[in-house]
Amino acid sequence: MSDAKSMPPIPLSDRWCWGSxxxxxxxxxxxxxxxxxxxxxxxxxxxxxxPVEEVGQLIADICRDPVEGRAALQYGSTPGSPRLRTALLQHLAVLEGCSSAELGISAEQLLLTTGSQQLLSLVCEVLFNPGDIAFVAAPTYFVFLGTLAGVGARTIPIRSDEQGMVIDDLDRELARLAEAGELHRVKLIYLVSDFENPSGICLSAERRQQALVVARKWSCQQRILILEDAAYRELRYSGAAIPSIWGLDRDREYVILAQTFSKSFSPGLRVGYGVVPAGLAGPLADRKGNEDFGSAHFNQHLLARALESGVYTRxxxxxxxxxxxxxxxxxxxxxxxxxxxxxxxxxxxxxxxxxxxxxxxxxxxxxxxxxxxxxxxxxxxxxxxxxxxxxxxxxxxxxxxxxxxxxxxxxxxxxxxxxxxxxxxxxxx
Ligand SMILES: Cc1ncc(COP(=O)(O)O)c(C=O)c1O
Incomplete structure (x- = not known):
């Protein structure tokens, strides 16, 4: 038996250190x-x-049919259940105020994840090399700041006011980086568009449009993506909904939309999803394959039923x-x-x-x-x-x-x- 005191240290990685x-x-x-x-x-x-009763009923419904029950209890695919992704296209269309055909995306651009947190993490894994740059609002969702730190990203805070991130400041900062020859390090603009965690502020309609213009303007050598985290989108209690940044990006090229069932239904189910530009779905699924090759399949079936039956909306x-x-x-x-x-x-x-x-x-x-x-x-x-x-x-x-x-x-x-x-x-x- 070796003596615990003389035990050599466990050689933890830089990634561990950045994210600790x-x-x-x-x-x-x-x-x-x-x-x-x-x-x-x-x-x-x-x-x-x-939704304790509702979930109890949905589980019973799935398991009453042995064919569906077995399918739900089996492994799913890495990007997630086609049934839930199809139901989500309908749901997204309602949120966006258009038909699912008008969304202009296919179910392949939808990735189901373990909470939206996994999507945020996968995006960082796939985009960032250590030292690459992300812009965030000051203040913003502190868990995501840790996620960025965990991939060695350089995070540049941009001032916020009562309309959310001040996009003129973002534009100036990008100009400064371009001047310094560092534009190629810029990968992401992170925006919690509805009811920012922690400030509760919504990014105004005008700033959403402006953010898109600025992302496009500075995407000279490579695309600067906007990660629109809409975790609280469905929790509006007063005032009119504001169109998503994703919806404003008609060609679906610049915005990754992250949403979740955690706040509106149940965080215990850990189902979130991302709607991503065409070229990003494959890399994200590759990375997810390394981690879990698919999130909880049973829960995806459950949420598909919740959406299809109207249980979710109620x-x-x-x-x-x-x-x-x-x-x-x-x-x-x-x-x-x-x-x-x-x-x-x-x-x-x-x-x-x-x-x-x-x-x-x-x-x-x-x-x-x-x-x-x-x-x-x-x-x-x-x-x-x-x-x-x-x-x-x-x-x-x-x-x-x-x-x-x-x-x-x-x-x-x-x-x-x-x-x-x-x-x-x-x-x-
Ligand atoms: C702004 C924001 N984004 C994402 C998440 C992640 O939530 P989940 O992984 O449960 O979907 C949270 C959770 O609090 C959040 O506040």
């Missing part, structure tokens, strides 16, 4: 392991409205009603407990799962801050520190913001959590 210490794991643990903490932090969805309507109440509860609690704390402001989102709150600059919110410690230990309430949602060196990131999720808690507890959080903030104000 993800905040998401810490946050998920906090939410799951500390049931007494009122969590405005965890990005879990509303438990009450999860459920989304129910989920929207539940979240409208929760969003309103959080905003009402913000008005009640925070409006008399000087220098505090927040975004009022039309959808999604998050309210983005800014404190006075002198009150840091990060994991190590006195506020975070006091909120989690003394007040038993948790939020996501805003600095996680920015790329770049820690010292240069804004540190006075927080993401408040109304996904997990019921309305009464949202109010209680906000009361506790305001008490914690007042201590440092």
């Amino acid at each position: 210490r993800q905040a998401i794991s810490f946050l998920m643990e906090q939410g799951v392991d500390n049931p007494d903490i009122l969590t405005l932090g965890a990005g879990l969805v509303d438990s009450e409205s999860l 459920h989304v309507a129910k989920v929207r009603r539940a979240y409208t109440i929760k969003r309103d509860a959080l905003l009402a609690a913000a008005d009640r407990y925070f409006s008399n704390i000087p220098g505090v402001s927040w975004v009022r989102p039309d959808g999604g799962l998050y309210v983005w709150m800014s404190l006075p600059r002198e009150i840091p919110t990060s994991f190590e801050s006195p506020l975070f410690k006091h909120a989690t230990r003394a007040e038993q309430v948790m939020y996501v520190p805003g600095d996680l949602c920015y790329s770049g060196p820690l010292a240069e990131r804004p540190r006075h913001q927080m993401r408040l999720s109304f996904g997990v808690l019921e309305p009464r507890l949202i109010d209680e959590a906000m009361k506790r959080l305001a008490k914690a903030v007042r201590r440092f104000a």
Whole structure:
């Protein structure tokens, strides 16, 4: 038996190192392991409205027919069930407000993945060599920042305002890179078009069009793709829907559209999908083949049935009603407990799962801050520190913001959590 102390180290790769210490794991643990903490932090969805009965029925329907049951329990193909992909074309057509023929794509351009997170990851694997460049909004979805770091990408943040990423700034940054001879390193512009995680902001119609113009303009030697992450697209509670960037790209050449059933139906099923430019479907499927040669086939059958039968559409309507109440509860609690704390402001989102709150600059919110410690230990309430949602060196990131999720808690507890959080903030104000 060898002595553990003299054991040589395990030779982990650079890829491991780039992708290590993800905040998401810490946050998920906090939410799951500390049931007494009122969590405005965890990005879990509303438990009450999860489709338990509907899924039970769908499973029974699949298994009642031995032929379908066996097919669903068998391996599927790498890009995913043709039945679900066909149903998704219809669904996408409804979202885009056109017929499925007018979508101008075939089911082959649809890739089913393990949550949309796998699609985001596959896109990075397929496009990026270490040092290649991605543009992201500041702030943006922090898990994706980790995904980019995990492939050694160089991430350039672009300022956001109430209309989302400031595309004029993006254009200027691209001009600067062109001047420096680095345009060939630019691979991707990542945009969470609807209800950005964490800010709740939608990219305005004008900026969507502008983003497309800028991507085309600078695609001189090679295509600069837009990754449109529309994870929250179906969770709109007020205001009119804005056409997707993907829909504006008539030739379907510049935009990868990522969507998911996690927020609108169930994250436990882990079904997401991407609609990709023709030349990208093969490389993504090749890479996915290396990882799993297909996501959970049974769940794909289940979602195909949910879409075909109308169960999905009815459920989304129910989920929207539940979240409208929760969003309103959080905003009402913000008005009640925070409006008399000087220098505090927040975004009022039309959808999604998050309210983005800014404190006075002198009150840091990060994991190590006195506020975070006091909120989690003394007040038993948790939020996501805003600095996680920015790329770049820690010292240069804004540190006075927080993401408040109304996904997990019921309305009464949202109010209680906000009361506790305001008490914690007042201590440092
Ligand atoms: C903006 C955004 N994109 C993608 C995802 C990934 O979700 P999933 O893998 O469950 O589809 C999330 C999850 O929170 C998200 O907030």
